[in-house]
Amino acid sequence: MMESKFRQTIEFIRELYKSPDKFIPLHAPVFNGNEKKYLTDCIDTTFVSSVGQYVDKFEQMMADYTGAKYAVGVINGTAALHIALMLADVGTKDEVITQPVSFIATTNAIKYTGAQPVFIDIEMDTLGLSADKLESFLKEHTTEGNDGYRYNKNTKKRVKACVPMHTFGHPCRIDQIKTVCEKYNVTLIEDAAESIGSLYKGKHTGTFGDMGIFSFNGNKTITTGGGGMLVTDNTLLAKKAKHLTTQAKVPHQWEYIHDEIGYNYRLINVCAALGVAQLENIENIIENKRETAKLYSNFFATSDIKFFSEPEYARSNFWLSLILMKDKTQRDAFLKETNENGIMTRPIWKLHYKLPMFEDSETYFTENSEHIEKIAVNIPSGIRNNNS
Numbered sequence: 001m002m003e004s005k006f007r008q009t010i011e012f013i014r015e016l017y018k019s020p021d022k023f024i025p026l027h028a029p030v031f032n033g034n035e036k037k038y039l040t041d042c043i044d045t046t047f048v049s050s051v052g053q054y055v056d057k058f059e060q061m062m063a064d065y066t067g068a069k070y071a072v073g074v075i076n077g078t079a080a081l082h083i084a085l086m087l088a089d090v091g092t093k094d095e096v097i098t099q100p101v102s103f104i105a106t107t108n109a110i111k112y113t114g115a116q117p118v119f120i121d122i123e124m125d126t127l128g129l130s131a132d133k134l135e136s137f138l139k140e141h142t143t144e145g146n147d148g149y150r151y152n153k154n155t156k157k158r159v160k161a162c163v164p165m166h167t168f169g170h171p172c173r174i175d176q177i178k179t180v181c182e183k184y185n186v187t188l189i190e191d192a193a194e195s196i197g198s199l200y201k202g203k204h205t206g207t208f209g210d211m212g213i214f215s216f217n218g219n220k221t222i223t224t225g226g227g228g229m230l231v232t233d234n235t236l237l238a239k240k241a242k243h244l245t246t247q248a249k250v251p252h253q254w255e256y257i258h259d260e261i262g263y264n265y266r267l268i269n270v271c272a273a274l275g276v277a278q279l280e281n282i283e284n285i286i287e288n289k290r291e292t293a294k295l296y297s298n299f300f301a302t303s304d305i306k307f308f309s310e311p312e313y314a315r316s317n318f319w320l321s322l323i324l325m326k327d328k329t330q331r332d333a334f335l336k337e338t339n340e341n342g343i344m345t346r347p348i349w350k351l352h353y354k355l356p357m358f359e360d361s362e363t364y365f366t367e368n369s370e371h372i373e374k375i376a377v378n379i380p381s382g383i384r385n386n387n388s
Contacts, residue, residue: 014343017384018384018385024342025380026345026380026382027381028219029223030383033278034277035278038277042269042270048268050246050267052272054276055266055267058224058272061276062231062279068204068233069234069235069238070237071229072229072230073267074230075227075264075267076217076226077105077193077214077216077228078105078109079245081189081193082113082265083241084211084213085112085115085161087244088189090110090115091115091160092114094157094158095118095157095362096116096163097117097161098110098117099121099122099128099164099167100352101348102165102191102352103193104352110163116361118362119351119353119366120134120365121365121367123173126314127168127170127322128167128170129172131180135184136364138150141154148185149185159184160187161187163191164191165191166198168321168322168378169198169319170195170314171198171205173311174200174205175208188210189210189213190211191212192205192214193215193220194221194319196214196220196221196282197221200314201313207233211230211234211237213228213231214228215228216278222279223278224272244263288383289319292318292321292384293307293318293321296379300323305334307323307324320378321379322376322378323379325376325377328375331374334377343380344380347376347377348373350373351373
């Protein structure tokens, strides 16, 4: 009976993507706008590196689209998060709160600064950081120092920042998280890498915190091949971000002057040209993906497999569609049968505190994370053609 259900699911996905026998990836990019036109123009101008009109245009378009005052383009989302943490003055004597359910880049970027991650559980209905458990940790396990910051009672480290993620494009309860962070003087940086086009109570993800970051990797909702963006409403942070990501070079007509340690993180014009074309078509892309999610939701409505829907008061971009199985045994059987039949499916990431490089990190309230790791599966979520 279980195998029959899986066969029905495989047949449904093949019908959904009009692919009776070909391999169906999890999420592949689609270029059906002005991508070739803008790339050709970029090449013709010879401005293919970090200087060019498309970098500036893409930044302005992202600021306009998200509602942020400033957007700074960088080479990938991980670099954006690294710079955001540096701008938040995170260092080797600090801790940064995040969730154990996330792509590895979230925690890696924290470690780039020398800080220690602190993992706090997610909510089951958003897959994002739990505001209640965040406050419980800060209230019960930290104390206020003379400088106004919170310090971990166990490690004695300063709790400087918090990085929640909008998992698979589903907005977490970011307003509640923001309230907690403001109460305890913790800098809020949103990992919106997966959630371009996602709204929480009508406001774009990435714009609630002091800073937010986005990714345009090849498998994202829109792509620049490789690219990322830092957004903020703070003029000084935006200016500093651009300075640091361009090797901290001081403007001069001919001299090479650098006034601090900088990074070769600037977004390049070729990638930005792709981004401009993709962003022009963003609402059509999200409408397509939301329609796919609706079809999945209807299909699984009578199944013992649950389709994960968008949280209340939110509009999700449904970057990767997610289903929840009964248990790990069913999950593993589903993964095996779908992949053997040319349907790419994947479990969610291994919880970060179980990885060897983070196993000594502080970890609190993990029951939801432990449960979701065992039962969650991503299924094909790419853009379907107009005839689908």
